[in-house]
Amino acid sequence: MNTALVTSAVILLAVVVIEAQRGITVLLVNLPAQARLSFSTASVTFPDADPTSTPLVASVPVDLTISVRARVQTNSQVTLTVQSTDDLRSGVTVLPASLITWTVTGSGFTGGTLSRSAPQLVGRWTGSGVRVGAQNYRFENRWTHPVGIYSATLVYTLASP
Amino acid sequence: MLWRALLLALGVLAAPAVASGQQLNLTISPLLVTFPTTDPDTAPVLSAPPVTVQYRVRGNGNRPWLLTVQASGDLISGLSRIPASAVTWVATPAPPFRAGTMSSTQAQTLAAGNGNVNPTTTGTVTFQLTNSWTYDAGLYLQTLTFTLSTP
Numbered sequence: 001m002n003t004a005l006v007t008s009a010v011i012l013l014a015v016v017v018i019e020a021q022r023g024i025t026v027l028l029v030n031l032p033a034q035a036r037l038s039f040s041t042a043s044v045t046f047p048d049a050d051p052t053s054t055p056l057v058a059s060v061p062v063d064l065t066i067s068v069r070a071r072v073q074t075n076s077q078v079t080l081t082v083q084s085t086d087d088l089r090s091g092v093t094v095l096p097a098s099l100i101t102w103t104v105t106g107s108g109f110t111g112g113t114l115s116r117s118a119p120q121l122v123g124r125w126t127g128s129g130v131r132v133g134a135q136n137y138r139f140e141n142r143w144t145h146p147v148g149i150y151s152a153t154l155v156y157t158l159a160s161p
Numbered sequence: 162m163l164w165r166a167l168l169l170a171l172g173v174l175a176a177p178a179v180a181s182g183q184q185l186n187l188t189i190s191p192l193l194v195t196f197p198t199t200d201p202d203t204a205p206v207l208s209a210p211p212v213t214v215q216y217r218v219r220g221n222g223n224r225p226w227l228l229t230v231q232a233s234g235d236l237i238s239g240l241s242r243i244p245a246s247a248v249t250w251v252a253t254p255a256p257p258f259r260a261g262t263m264s265s266t267q268a269q270t271l272a273a274g275n276g277n278v279n280p281t282t283t284g285t286v287t288f289q290l291t292n293s294w295t296y297d298a299g300l301y302l303q304t305l306t307f308t309l310s311t312p
Contacts, residue, residue: 020185020308020309020310020311021185021186021187021216021308021309021310022187022306022307022308022309023187023188023189023214023306023307023309024189024192024304024305024306024307025189025190025191025192025193025194025212025304025305025307026192026193026194026302026303026304026305027194027196027209027232027236027248027288027301027302027303027304027305028193028194028195028196028300028301028302029195029196029207029236029243029290029300029301029302030195030196030198030300030301031198031238031296031297031298031299031300031301032198032298033298034200034298036200036202069200069201069202069294070294071200071201071294071296071297071298072297072298073297073298073299074239074240074241074297074299127297128294128295128296128297128298129294129295130294130295
């Protein structure tokens with residue numbers, strides 16, 4: 001009985017001393033899937049060269065630096081592709097887009113051959129993040145190419161399923 | 162023996178009698194704080210609308226009072242996490258309010274002072290989130306608990 005009284009008093013003391021008021025708020029952050037793609041330059045040029053001494057002409061500038069920023073769902077794949085809208089054209093003269101190839105630097109980036117019929121993989125990653133790499137385009141130079149100023153437009157697509 | 166125990170108990174209870182006269186009031190609003198949606202290049206730090214903290218301390222004599230905030234965990238969206246420490250805050254008026262970094266393991270001091278705060282006084286807390294491309298997309302939630310006490 002005595003013990004019970006003392007115990008009750010001690011518990012009451014604890015309630016009195018630890019006096020506090022509480023309030024709550026809930027933080028909500030909605031982060032939608034987002035992507036941003038940027039390049040160091042909007043165009044590259046292949047200068048004239050002797051096909052015998054320079055069978056592969058490097059672009060100017062040599063490095064096309066690509067910055068890929070993507071925020072995606074957990075472990076979702078992020079892919080970057082490039083496709084030519086057409087073959088290389090100089091008036092009515094046409095050279096196949098596949099004469100242009102590229103090598104790369106940077107994690108997740110991959111080399112390839114340009115196509116006008118299907119997008120070609122430039123890079124693949126998993127999950128959100130910032131990835132920076134460089135493409136080095138080369139043009140296959142031949143004596144059989146007709147003289148002319150050829151051009152093509154490349155479309156890059158950054159996607160996540 | 163019984164009387165001794167009772168006297169002892171009453172004596173112990175008598176000491177915090179003043180404390181029992183303390184009255185603490187705390188109101189936090191709004192209940193839900195939503196950060197804006199902006200990509201990290203545009204906004205490296207996301208600022209939420211301000212949270213209003215209304216508090217009153219009475220019967221405290223010249224003793225200290227403390228207002229803390231603690232997250233119940235990291236910000237969670239399914240399996241994805243943003244560490245609670247990515248949330249910081251700025252608060253006014255300073256003092257008694259102070260800026261800080263959120264923790265889910267330890268209550269962080271939001272404001273502190275001595276004596277009474279009467280009538281009800283208002284502070285403003287603006288939570289900020291370090292924005293990053295490395296976060297997974299998702300809808301993140303976490304509860305913050307504010308505690309006003311006289312330690």
